[in-house]
Amino acid sequence: MAFSKFKASRLFDGTQFIDNSVLITKQDGTIEAIVATEEAGEEIEWLDGILMPGLINCHCHLELSHLKEVTPPHTGLIEFLCSVVTKRGFDPAIVQTCIAAAEKEMWENGIVAVGDIGNTADTAATKANSKIYWQNFVEVLSFTDQTASEQFTHYQKQQALLQKALEQRSTPSRTTLVPHAPYSISPKTFELINQHTAGQIISIHNQEHAAENELYQTGGGDYLRLFKIFGIDSSPFPITGLNSIQSVLPYFNQGQTIFLVHNTCMTDPDISWANKWAAQHHIRLVYCLCINANLYIENKVPPIELLHAHQCEIVLGTDSYSSNWQLSIAKEIQSVCQHFPNLPLEKVLQWATSAGARALQWDDQLGSFTKGKQPGVTLLNIESGLSKRIV
Numbered sequence: 001m002a003f004s005k006f007k008a009s010r011l012f013d014g015t016q017f018i019d020n021s022v023l024i025t026k027q028d029g030t031i032e033a034i035v036a037t038e039e040a041g042e043e044i045e046w047l048d049g050i051l052m053p054g055l056i057n058c059h060c061h062l063e064l065s066h067l068k069e070v071t072p073p074h075t076g077l078i079e080f081l082c083s084v085v086t087k088r089g090f091d092p093a094i095v096q097t098c099i100a101a102a103e104k105e106m107w108e109n110g111i112v113a114v115g116d117i118g119n120t121a122d123t124a125a126t127k128a129n130s131k132i133y134w135q136n137f138v139e140v141l142s143f144t145d146q147t148a149s150e151q152f153t154h155y156q157k158q159q160a161l162l163q164k165a166l167e168q169r170s171t172p173s174r175t176t177l178v179p180h181a182p183y184s185i186s187p188k189t190f191e192l193i194n195q196h197t198a199g200q201i202i203s204i205h206n207q208e209h210a211a212e213n214e215l216y217q218t219g220g221g222d223y224l225r226l227f228k229i230f231g232i233d234s235s236p237f238p239i240t241g242l243n244s245i246q247s248v249l250p251y252f253n254q255g256q257t258i259f260l261v262h263n264t265c266m267t268d269p270d271i272s273w274a275n276k277w278a279a280q281h282h283i284r285l286v287y288c289l290c291i292n293a294n295l296y297i298e299n300k301v302p303p304i305e306l307l308h309a310h311q312c313e314i315v316l317g318t319d320s321y322s323s324n325w326q327l328s329i330a331k332e333i334q335s336v337c338q339h340f341p342n343l344p345l346e347k348v349l350q351w352a353t354s355a356g357a358r359a360l361q362w363d364d365q366l367g368s369f370t371k372g373k374q375p376g377v378t379l380l381n382i383e384s385g386l387s388k389r390i391v
């Protein structure tokens with residue numbers, strides 16, 4: 001059988017760097033071995049950069065790819081949301097073209113699995129023919145209890161459409177229903193989502209802005225501006241006197257894995273409380289960081305060293321083209337390293353590979369250079385923030 005042999009400046013196997021080594025794969029990308037360079041024999045392909053398993057993007061909104069550069073950077077989250085929700089009526093052909101281009105961009109830059117949020121089934125056609133693993137998060141929105149059942153049924157239909165479109169694929173995919181955010185989901189809607197997601201992987205945008213905490217603390221704050229667009233004059237959410245995470249996490253008690261996305265305004269006590277509460281209630285928390293989106297919208301960074309110090313399970317995401325300059329995990333790695341130079345590089349690379357694969361429960365194939373797996377092979381250049389698929 002013919003093998004491919006790769007030797008790069010450095011080799012990262014999903015857990016650690018293994019210096020002076022050659023990666024050997026079968027022609028179809030199945031990992032055969034990592035061997036010392038002296039023992040690798042002839043016909044080695046030499047590459048400049050870090051050779052690593054395929055990248056895992058745990059948070060994206062592929063369906064928003066047509067919103068590239070529509071909202072300028074640094075508007076702040078509330079202004080950003082008000083802008084995005086009022087931008088409708090794009091030509092469906094343009095939406096489809098942008099979705100297809102964004103999928104191609106991710107595939108070519110070495111992303112092998114995506115946790116992808118959608119309010120529609122617009123991405124179905126592209127995903128049906130994609131070689132990426134898709135964890136689809138169909139995002140439920142319902143500000144009030146009055147609309148909860150109707151909205152939930154609507155999003156169940158979107159879920160069914162996506163599932164049907166993707167059932168012929170040979171690459172794995174899943175589709176689950178998820179809450180959008182604490183500032184858009186009423187108590188009854190949370191209960192419906194909890195009932196229908198036992199044991200599943202779900203996600204929620206968490207504490208992306210300080211006003212989210214204020215909303216649950218006092219019922220006031222800047223989110224009231226967003227609600228006004230939907231004709232809602234006062235906060236439809238219970239005033240708990242607590243930060244948002246402490247107000248909404250208790251809705252979940254069905255053994256879910258919950259991706260908490262952003263966490264920009266999460267405090268030390270919030271993290272301690274959330275981790276303890278999750279452990280006591282058999283909930284698995286995964287903290288998903290989208291640093292470039294936070295920089296794009298708020299010009300802020302998430303409390304990464306704090307999350308790391310709490311030994312949180314951390315993964316990386318790009319968020320969407322409405323709030324990022326590109327859909328590149330390489331750029332996210334570069335940005336994390338630039339803003340947090342004390343973090344070990346190995347740790348950040350783990351978040352982008354093995355930790356992401358474990359969080360999405362596809363580590364049987366992805367995230368590490370283990371013999372017999374087909375994790376994809378990516379070449380990363382940290383200085384330029386560029387990556388490309390090798391296999």
Ligand SMILES: [Zn+2]
Pocket residue numbers: 059060061117205261319320
């Ligand atoms: Zn998002």
